Every structure is written in C-alpha cells, then in structure tokens.
Amino acid sequence: MITNKKGITISRVILHVLTKDKDEIFSNNLLPTDDIYFMDFLIRHIKSAIGRTSRRSAVYNDVKEHTIKNNLENLFSSNNTNFIEASKEIAQRLNGIIKIKNQGPYYFLLCNYSNADEENYVAMIILDFSKSFFPNCNDDKVLVKHITSLSENNSKFKKCAILQPLDHDSEYDLIINEPKDTEFFRSNFLQSNIFYDNKKAAEDFVMETVAWLQDKLYSMDKIEDSSYNENIVEQLNELQNTCYSQIVNSDSINIDNFIDGNFIGDLESLKDDYKIHLESSGLIDNEILIDEDVKNTLKVNKVKLDNGIQLIIPLNLVNNTDSYNMNLDSDLLANINISGKIVSQTIKQK
Structure with missing residues (x-):
C-alpha cells in the first residue's frame, strides 16, 4: 500500500536545481546513498508526505503530452541512465512552469524507494532554496554539501508527490501533499486531478x-x-x-x-x-x-x-x-x- 511508512529504504536519488532565472542545474549524476543523515532526511520527508492528513490522492489527466506518465516507466527502470534522463525531462518541465508562474527557486529531488512490503514507489520532493544548503557544482555534476544543516534547518518540505508504477491496481495514480495548495504543482506540473477516495x-x-x-x-x-x-x-x-x-x-x-x-x-x-x-x-x-x-x-x-x-x-x-x-x-x-x-x-x- 502506498501509505505504508514501515521499512522505507531509498535506493536511488537525484537532485536538480530549479530557478526562475537562468541558473538552473539539471544533474547527470545520482547522489550518493551512503550519507545516513541525508537518507534519514529524505525518509522523514516521505513518511511525512504519506502520513499527513493533508495528503490527497490524485489521478492523471488523459492528455497525450503527459510528461510524468510518459517518463514513468524509466523512473522505475533498473537502468540508472534511463532514470537520470527521465528525471531531467521532468525537471525541465517543472522549471519551465515555475518561470511562467514566477515561483522558486527550488531544489527538486527524485527518489526511488521501497517499503516493508517490498513495494516500489517514486517520491518527488520540492524544497525551498536555502543558503544553508547549497550544491557544489562541477560542470554538470551536483554534489550535496552541508547535509546536516539541511536536515536540521529545513526539515519542512514545500511539496511532495508519491508516484506508483503504471501497472498499479489502485483506483488512483499518486499521492500529493503540499501544505499550501498551488495549482501549478498539481494541475500544471503533475497534470492530475484530486481523486475522491x-x-x-x-x-x-x-x-x-x-x-x-x-x-x-x-x-x-x-x-x-x-x-x-x-x-x-x-x-x-x-x-x-x-x-x-x-x-x-x-x-x-x-x-x-x-x-x-x-x-x-x-x-x-x-x-x-x-x-x-x-x-x-x-x-x-x-x-x-x-x-x-x-x-x-x-x-x-x-x-x-x-x-x-x-x-x-x-x-x-x-x-x-x-x-x-x-x-x-x-x-x-x-x-x-x-x-x-x-x-x-x-x-x-x-
């Protein structure tokens, strides 16, 4: 079940930097998963997203050019290159939207994780840009620095979505959780409508x-x-x-x-x-x-x-x-x- 918070293990994560100016960074590399502070930070966000009463189930809109649905198979692929390329295409779409909506800047994280039932999901987490947490950029590589500061000072996520594989058997496709509802995230970016579960x-x-x-x-x-x-x-x-x-x-x-x-x-x-x-x-x-x-x-x-x-x-x-x-x-x-x-x-x- 997508709401199962037990035994969450993150297997893969990538970070993109999104801005409304021209300083966005779309990474070509996965982040290391051996940083226990960072992994704990992400797991707390995922648990919070699926555990809060403010979460909403949603279904994808039936549109031909659906960036999330079209890349969903690659997000769950065991091939890292496929995952990275899919995440970049999704990040580029989101970055284009926040420019139009004059939103951001944000850190955009995509994670593959499993729970105690060995079910696999993708978490999309948007965090506010913070000076206490900044990426060390080397060409197209984005390395996380000051993770401890991030987890201590910026523990509240801005927005989060938990995606299921295409072949799921649920009545809904994803879970959305954002403390303040914004149309650009659910409607424009995720291209979805709230499901009355x-x-x-x-x-x-x-x-x-x-x-x-x-x-x-x-x-x-x-x-x-x-x-x-x-x-x-x-x-x-x-x-x-x-x-x-x-x-x-x-x-x-x-x-x-x-x-x-x-x-x-x-x-x-x-x-x-x-x-x-x-x-x-x-x-x-x-x-x-x-x-x-x-x-x-x-x-x-x-x-x-x-x-x-x-x-x-x-x-x-x-x-x-x-x-x-x-x-x-x-x-x-x-x-x-x-x-x-x-x-x-x-x-x-x-």
Missing part, C-alpha cells in the same frame, strides 16, 4: 455534517417555539456525536441509511436540506468504506474556542459521556464536561 470522502462527510449542524443550530434562535427549539438542539448535538462514532465503530458509511436512521421525529423536516448540502459538497457516492487507513488518519476531533482554549478529543471517546460531553446551543456556545485523571501536564510555547 475513502479518506477524503469520510473526512468531508464529518466536516460537512458538522458545518451543516452548526448552521442549523445558529438559526434555532429565530424559531419562536421554545420547546421545538430545545428538542432540535438536543437532537442536532446527538447527530454530531453519531457522525463521529461512524468513523470509529463502522466498516462503512451508507449515506442514505445514515440519513434515514437519524433524521426522524423533529429532524425529519431537515432531511432534504442536509442531503442537498452533502451533494453540493461533492458527496454523491452512497457508500464510504471505513478501512484501517481511514481510521488511522481520522483519530481525533480538534476543537478550538474563541477564548483560545483548544481541545483534542479521541473519536472513540466522543460518545463516552462519562469521560467527555459537549453540547452546543443556538449561539454555538459550547458546554463541555471532561472527566479523567491527569497523567501529565506540560507548559509549551505553542
């Missing part, structure tokens, strides 16, 4: 449900019937907890069944409104598979209040009223009860 669907199902619930709660103060108001508020709070528990306790979420089973009584009049909201958010598939990857990704509910208080609640405790209980009123004021023995307490900068 189970992780994204489950995450959006929860977040769009919460957003809809909060909107409805906020509108409750406009209803004159106070008893009806109280009943709706109570049921909407219960619905929010039920939504969270679906991730923990279910193998799948059937949206129609979820709606039919929960929008009853006073909530029945809101059924169509909720369904339209989900559909407008792209949730048109009736069944969302909750596999281990989804459960490992969506483990906690993070709550931030306007007074600066932040809470991190494990989803498996959301319905455990002995440990935690939160109710929102029509002004979205939270009444939170937490019970538990303190096992540690620390003071941090942030």
Whole structure:
C-alpha cells in the first residue's frame, strides 16, 4: 500500500536545481546513498508526505503530452541512465512552469524507494532554496554539501508527490501533499486531478455534517417555539456525536441509511436540506468504506474556542459521556464536561 511508512529504504536519488532565472542545474549524476543523515532526511520527508492528513490522492489527466506518465516507466527502470534522463525531462518541465508562474527557486529531488512490503514507489520532493544548503557544482555534476544543516534547518518540505508504477491496481495514480495548495504543482506540473477516495470522502462527510449542524443550530434562535427549539438542539448535538462514532465503530458509511436512521421525529423536516448540502459538497457516492487507513488518519476531533482554549478529543471517546460531553446551543456556545485523571501536564510555547 502506498501509505505504508514501515521499512522505507531509498535506493536511488537525484537532485536538480530549479530557478526562475537562468541558473538552473539539471544533474547527470545520482547522489550518493551512503550519507545516513541525508537518507534519514529524505525518509522523514516521505513518511511525512504519506502520513499527513493533508495528503490527497490524485489521478492523471488523459492528455497525450503527459510528461510524468510518459517518463514513468524509466523512473522505475533498473537502468540508472534511463532514470537520470527521465528525471531531467521532468525537471525541465517543472522549471519551465515555475518561470511562467514566477515561483522558486527550488531544489527538486527524485527518489526511488521501497517499503516493508517490498513495494516500489517514486517520491518527488520540492524544497525551498536555502543558503544553508547549497550544491557544489562541477560542470554538470551536483554534489550535496552541508547535509546536516539541511536536515536540521529545513526539515519542512514545500511539496511532495508519491508516484506508483503504471501497472498499479489502485483506483488512483499518486499521492500529493503540499501544505499550501498551488495549482501549478498539481494541475500544471503533475497534470492530475484530486481523486475522491475513502479518506477524503469520510473526512468531508464529518466536516460537512458538522458545518451543516452548526448552521442549523445558529438559526434555532429565530424559531419562536421554545420547546421545538430545545428538542432540535438536543437532537442536532446527538447527530454530531453519531457522525463521529461512524468513523470509529463502522466498516462503512451508507449515506442514505445514515440519513434515514437519524433524521426522524423533529429532524425529519431537515432531511432534504442536509442531503442537498452533502451533494453540493461533492458527496454523491452512497457508500464510504471505513478501512484501517481511514481510521488511522481520522483519530481525533480538534476543537478550538474563541477564548483560545483548544481541545483534542479521541473519536472513540466522543460518545463516552462519562469521560467527555459537549453540547452546543443556538449561539454555538459550547458546554463541555471532561472527566479523567491527569497523567501529565506540560507548559509549551505553542
């Protein structure tokens, strides 16, 4: 599985220097893989890229001149020359794009790696250009210097993509992870569109449900019937907890069944409104598979209040009223009860 972070071993890596001026360097040589600091640095980037909740699955666009797809076979080739030439062609395309978009400069790394299941992937990592890490250039050779400084001071990648071989059996082609979404990386360079996989669907199902619930709660103060108001508020709070528990306790979420089973009584009049909201958010598939990857990704509910208080609640405790209980009123004021023995307490900068 492409999200497997265990036993990552890098077998081959090359570095290109990309600029929006005329100082770009397209290397003809692989970097040495015997530098443990550098290898550890790259492995941490790869693990971070495939482990973050911000990652997105994507599929390649169906276009004839697709630089990534056309070079994918050579990127996975055992022939180093084929790999180097493919990486240069890809780097040249990316360099042309950043000139047009006035982006960069960047370091562009391409790595072949395998995981504990002996599956092979290619990682494309874009790093910000930094004076603390500079390549020693000798003609067309690029040698990495000051690797320790790089790994210590520049540990956050700018953008990363994990590519699968052409003959993969997944529904998607690659994983993209970039802290700040940029069209030039996903659309222009990788020539791909976001694939609505189970992780994204489950995450959006929860977040769009919460957003809809909060909107409805906020509108409750406009209803004159106070008893009806109280009943709706109570049921909407219960619905929010039920939504969270679906991730923990279910193998799948059937949206129609979820709606039919929960929008009853006073909530029945809101059924169509909720369904339209989900559909407008792209949730048109009736069944969302909750596999281990989804459960490992969506483990906690993070709550931030306007007074600066932040809470991190494990989803498996959301319905455990002995440990935690939160109710929102029509002004979205939270009444939170937490019970538990303190096992540690620390003071941090942030």
